[in-house]
Amino acid sequence: MPRVSAAYLAERRAHILEAAARCFAREGFHRATLQHIVREAGLSPGAIYRYFSSKEDIVAAIASERHAAERVLLRGTATERGALPGVAELARAFLGRLGRPAEREWRRVTVQLWSEALRSPRVMEVVRSGLDEPLRLVAARLRAGQRDGTIARDVDATATARVAAAVFEGLVLQQAWEPGLDVERFVRAAVRLLEGLAPAGRRRASARKRQARGAQE
Amino acid sequence: MPRVSAAYLAERRAHILEAAARCFAREGFHRATLQHIVREAGLSPGAIYRYFSSKEDIVAAIASERHAAERVLLRGTATERGALPGVAELARAFLGRLGRPAEREWRRVTVQLWSEALRSPRVMEVVRSGLDEPLRLVAARLRAGQRDGTIARDVDATATARVAAAVFEGLVLQQAWEPGLDVERFVRAAVRLLEGLAPAGRRRASARKRQARGAQE
């Protein structure tokens, strides 16, 4: 297939990346050999080296893909319900989506990327910029909440956004370790924590509402 | 040095593990070669194979060591102030301790272990049991708080403990990526979130107290 369309090349590239991602999810970046990827993609080593200059390059490409996908997801969530949805809704939409079984592979690869970032400046770059945008977004929402009175003034928006990101990261980890984790319940608990950021007088209503449901175990 | 004391053997073993941990923190489990460890430890390959049966075995041993150290830390924190300190104090003590620069290497190795767990049942075993005990402990504290009225009834103790663990994991990750992270500020924000778990009428005092300090950035 020589001189093929750009679309063909793009599709093939994507096909290789998907095959590689499956291998990486299964065995990790270092244990997965090019032979495995070759087999999974149904190609030959030479073909793969037409699209990527090295195995490292494949890892970096996967990192970029994931990053782009997350950006899309985050922005979709962000504008889903108008300009500035509450942080709780943001959390529900974002965390909930990641809980779907189909994202299992994604989570395993993501955990690998987080650790790979420690040695690969290319991956670190992607991981960092993948964290920055959510941090800014959540901090902005929190500040908006402070302006309109739904969030207490004593909340440090920037730092709280970091904690929220940490909750997200921890959830991804725990799910990767324990696929059967009850994500719904985790998200409810996280949202309950966020509700505690409301100003002192404001919380009664929603707290009462949940009283019946609460105290599970 | 033949037929040496058990103490000598134990010390040597620990020495190798420390050298290996430094290599792993620097380059990751897979990039770090046995030659690196050999050089770092000032020994020969053969000597190392007297103490460990494989490289994998060294990784597993490091995982166990870390696990044991965390257990000690957790239990120390747990009983530091009597039987049942508040969750906030628990968070402050535990998160704060991990923020120290000296723990930098620990954090990098831990992140590697989390990803390694996905492929190594031995490591997964350690990671899981390292998570279980804190989960139980925090959940117990939360329930105690519910009994004595400092924590609202609608809080799901088990799930909230998981969220707290997630915050911890996320902090370790973010610090590994960004060693200059302001841990103090992160911890304050996390504690503020926990305070939101107080029953509706209870929070005014501490919230007012912090009003001046708040809204940084």
Added chain:
DNA sequence: TTAAAGTGAACGAACATTCGCTTTTCATCA
């Protein structure tokens, strides 16, 4: 003197990468 502790050169398997060759597609022209 003995047996464990330690040495380090050598081994062999695993693996990423290459390269000479084949196949396929498309542009051009009969």
Added chain:
DNA sequence: TGATGAAAAGCGAATGTTCGTTCACTTTAA
């Protein structure tokens, strides 16, 4: 429209290296 050539796409055995592991030998403490 179909034949033809050129060059890209694909192939896969071969290559060279890296690295974990071993083992015959030396050193050392008891």
